[in-house]
Amino acid sequence: MVHGIWTEKYRPSVFSEVVGQDEIIKRVESLTNSLNIPHLLFAGPAGTGKSTLALIIVKELFKENWKENYLELNASDERGISVVREKVKNFARTKSLGNVPFKVIFLDEADALTPEAQQALRRTMENYSSTCRFILSCNYSSKVIDPIQSRCALFRFKLLEKKDIEKVIQKISEKETLTISPETIEIIYEGSEGDCRKCINILQSTASISPSITPDLVSTMIANTKPKDIKIVLDYAISGDFQRAREKLLDIMLKESISGQEVIKAIQKEIWNIPVEPEIKVKLTEKTGEAEFRIVEGSDPFIQLQALLASFVLAGLGKE
Amino acid sequence: MPWTEKHRPKNFEEVKGQDEAIAKIKNFINNFSQTPKGGGGQGRWAGNLKKALILYGPPGTGKTTLAYVVAQDTNSEIFELNASDLRNKAKLNEVLRPATEQKSLIKQNKIILVDEVDGISKVDWGGITELISIINSTPYPIIITANDIWNKKLSSLRKKAELMQLKEINYKTVKDILITILRKENKFIENQILTNIAIKAKGDLRAAINDLQTISNLEYPSSVIFDERNKETDIFNSLKQIFKNKPTNETLKIFDSVNMPIDEIILWMEENIPYEYEGKELAKAFDALSKTDVFKGRIYKQQYWRFLVYENILLSYGIAASKKNPKTGFTSYKKPTRILKIWLNNQRTIKKKSIAQKYATYVHVGQKRAMNEFPILKQIIKSNPQIQKELKLTNEEIEYLQPI
Numbered sequence: 239m240v241h242g243i244w245t246e247k248y249r250p251s252v253f254s255e256v257v258g259q260d261e262i263i264k265r266v267e268s269l270t271n272s273l274n275i276p277h278l279l280f281a282g283p284a285g286t287g288k289s290t291l292a293l294i295i296v297k298e299l300f301k302e303n304w305k306e307n308y309l310e311l312n313a314s315d316e317r318g319i320s321v322v323r324e325k326v327k328n329f330a331r332t333k334s335l336g337n338v339p340f341k342v343i344f345l346d347e348a349d350a351l352t353p354e355a356q357q358a359l360r361r362t363m364e365n366y367s368s369t370c371r372f373i374l375s376c377n378y379s380s381k382v383i384d385p386i387q388s389r390c391a392l393f394r395f396k397l398l399e400k401k402d403i404e405k406v407i408q409k410i411s412e413k414e415t416l417t418i419s420p421e422t423i424e425i426i427y428e429g430s431e432g433d434c435r436k437c438i439n440i441l442q443s444t445a446s447i448s449p450s451i452t453p454d455l456v457s458t459m460i461a462n463t464k465p466k467d468i469k470i471v472l473d474y475a476i477s478g479d480f481q482r483a484r485e486k487l488l489d490i491m492l493k494e495s496i497s498g499q500e501v502i503k504a505i506q507k508e509i510w511n512i513p514v515e516p517e518i519k520v521k522l523t524e525k526t527g528e529a530e531f532r533i534v535e536g537s538d539p540f541i542q543l544q545a546l547l548a549s550f551v552l553a554g555l556g557k558e
Numbered sequence: 559m560p561w562t563e564k565h566r567p568k569n570f571e572e573v574k575g576q577d578e579a580i581a582k583i584k585n586f587i588n589n590f591s592q593t594p595k596g597g598g599g600q601g602r603w604a605g606n607l608k609k610a611l612i613l614y615g616p617p618g619t620g621k622t623t624l625a626y627v628v629a630q631d632t633n634s635e636i637f638e639l640n641a642s643d644l645r646n647k648a649k650l651n652e653v654l655r656p657a658t659e660q661k662s663l664i665k666q667n668k669i670i671l672v673d674e675v676d677g678i679s680k681v682d683w684g685g686i687t688e689l690i691s692i693i694n695s696t697p698y699p700i701i702i703t704a705n706d707i708w709n710k711k712l713s714s715l716r717k718k719a720e721l722m723q724l725k726e727i728n729y730k731t732v733k734d735i736l737i738t739i740l741r742k743e744n745k746f747i748e749n750q751i752l753t754n755i756a757i758k759a760k761g762d763l764r765a766a767i768n769d770l771q772t773i774s775n776l777e778y779p780s781s782v783i784f785d786e787r788n789k790e791t792d793i794f795n796s797l798k799q800i801f802k803n804k805p806t807n808e809t810l811k812i813f814d815s816v817n818m819p820i821d822e823i824i825l826w827m828e829e830n831i832p833y834e835y836e837g838k839e840l841a842k843a844f845d846a847l848s849k850t851d852v853f854k855g856r857i858y859k860q861q862y863w864r865f866l867v868y869e870n871i872l873l874s875y876g877i878a879a880s881k882k883n884p885k886t887g888f889t890s891y892k893k894p895t896r897i898l899k900i901w902l903n904n905q906r907t908i909k910k911k912s913i914a915q916k917y918a919t920y921v922h923v924g925q926k927r928a929m930n931e932f933p934i935l936k937q938i939i940k941s942n943p944q945i946q947k948e949l950k951l952t953n954e955e956i957e958y959l960q961p962i
Binding site: 241242243245246284289293310312314315346347350352435436439440442443446447459462463478480481484488492493494495496497500529532535536537538540541542544545547548549551552555 | 824828832836837838840841843844845847848851852854855858859896899900903907910917918920921922923924925926927929930931932933934935937938941942944945948
């Protein structure tokens with residue numbers, strides 16, 4: 239079946255097609271060939287091939303039966319470990335098909351689980367170790383508790399280098415008969431922050447407008463992916479108009495359903511463009527970091543963001 | 559006879575601690591009598607003169623007393639309707655309307671008193687609407703009393719009436735009144751006990767007098783300890799106390815008497831901080847609020863409920879302590895609207911979520927990431943029918959993707 243979505247269409251399906259993670263591929267490939275893998279932990283930034291590699295492993299192991307022997311869960315979507323456990327249990331209850339004695343469960347974004355949920359997961363991994371192998375993926379291995387790390391073989395994925403991304407974009411552009419200059423490819427790479435999935439998505443969305451991929455078109459597309467008008471929010475705050483700042487903020491967050499984390503990322507970058515003393519910029523950055531930390535820990539994003547805006551109001555006063 | 563009745567003030571001189579309210583009510587009745595009578599319909603009440611006055615405030619602050627005193631003062635007959643009467647539409651029509659249409663037989667003037675209007679219940683169907691229609695047609699002043707006038711069902715009534723808030727009576731004033739009563743009754747009670755009664759009454763004079771009477775009948779009054787009345791404070795009041803006053807240890811208990819879950823109180827504080835504070839105070843108050851929220855999160859996460867103590871202190875004392883000096887003046891506090899806005903928006907983005915969900919499963923990513931990358935995904939999906947088919951999008955979902 240040919241996919242319309244390029245991230246699927248051009249997803250590597252064999253080890254040799256994967257770019258940028260040569261060392262990991264070598265080791266994982268030999269493990270897979272032995273038809274016996276340990277639990278695996280893939281750590282690394284988004285869009286570096288973690289899910290892709292997991293899929294290749296199961297396809298190599300189970301061949302045409304891979305769908306029956308493979309369960310994919312995303313920890314950031316599943317509410318609570320109990321759901322995960324239910325699904326795992328139901329899946330692991332039946333024996334695997336074919337000549338491999340186990341099934342594979344891929345738990346994506348495992349670092350989104352709370353430490354307590356991870357403790358529960360650890361028991362689950364042990365209880366089903368005879369019938370199931372787990373492949374966990376995470377952005378930061380430090381957020382995965384030690385007992386789980388110690389049960390897994392850990393692989394650290396590197397951010398893709400520019401040349402790797404260039405290769406991918408070149409290849410797709412040829413197959414899709416797009417015209418694209420090296421300069422444009424560079425803009426895509428910069429906008430993607432080394433995330434290969436994002437690169438391909440930017441490319442496809444631009445191509446949906448015109449097969450001739452120009453720098454302007456790409457820049458517009460990238461700008462569209464970022465929260466807009468955060469600057470306006472900060473301008474209101476700096477000028478002392480807290481009320482309008484928070485109204486605008488809520489408006490942006492709701493209309494475009496942008497998460498608190500996305501907003502804070504934009505705020506953090508915007509700090510360097512506001513007219514305050516260097517010393518204050520440092521303080522604001524620290525405040526921003528604290529707010530981000532709290533949001534990640536599960537605080538109410540809007541309350542934390544308002545507290546942050548109030549610090550910007552204060553910074554604005556200090557300017558005069 | 560209860561002392562609260564026996565010693566109810568008969569004239570304005572005897573009413574203590576409510577000077578502002580006295581001035582207002584006098585003014586209200588005077589304006590009324592000076593307005594030319596005669597003719598018919600609403601035309602008589604030209605200008606912005608309102609025909610009803612709502613006295614509102616906590617129990618035992620003198621609302622009903624003031625109504626009776628002003629009647630005495632202006633030689634008026636009082637026609638009273640209170641919560642013990644049924645006050646539905648039919649009853650008001652049958653009892654109150656005729657009273658507003660006849661002249662007083664015994665006195666020169668007449669005042670209509672609708673006591674405890676917030677007690678008009680569901681049984682009193684149509685009561686408020688009928689009351690408003692009576693206000694429109696009556697030639698006599700109407701005085702209405704209530705504890706809490708911010709209830710939604712009273713909003714239309716609020717617009718029709720002048721409002722006068724009666725404050726809780728200062729404990730020193732309460733104590734002075736208790737001493738006056740004791741003198742009249744020829745009794746003696748230790749000073750310390752009087753102070754205790756006055757403080758525990760928390761501004762409710764009626765409660766204080768009741769306690770006084772009870773104690774004076776006991777043989778060993780000093781051995782008695784009263785339970786504090788559990789008084790319900792409305793949210794507006796507690797906001798006012800936190801925002802306007804200096805924090806005291808009493809501030810810590812403010813929310814105990816508010817009948818509202820703390821999560822909702824947090825929203826009220828969040829909404830109203832900027833109406834009261836600015837600059838440094840604003841930043842400090844929001845800092846306290848954001849820490850409140852952090853502790854709230856910790857409770858949820860770890861199910862460790864002692865953190866509630868910190869949540870409470872930061873939310874009350876923490877925000878109260880953000881200001882340098884006490885604040886004066888009236889601030890109109892607003893209802894929090896954020897949750898409603900979020901809800902409305904969620905209704906609008908349900909389709910977006912379902913599309914993101916389908917996409918996420920299909921390309922092996924989390925739903926959150928798909929939501930974050932939605933602007934670019936939308937561009938990819940909307941112009942490609944093949945992808946729409948692969949994702950098994952419904953017609954409504956496809957429609958959602960098209961520009962309007």
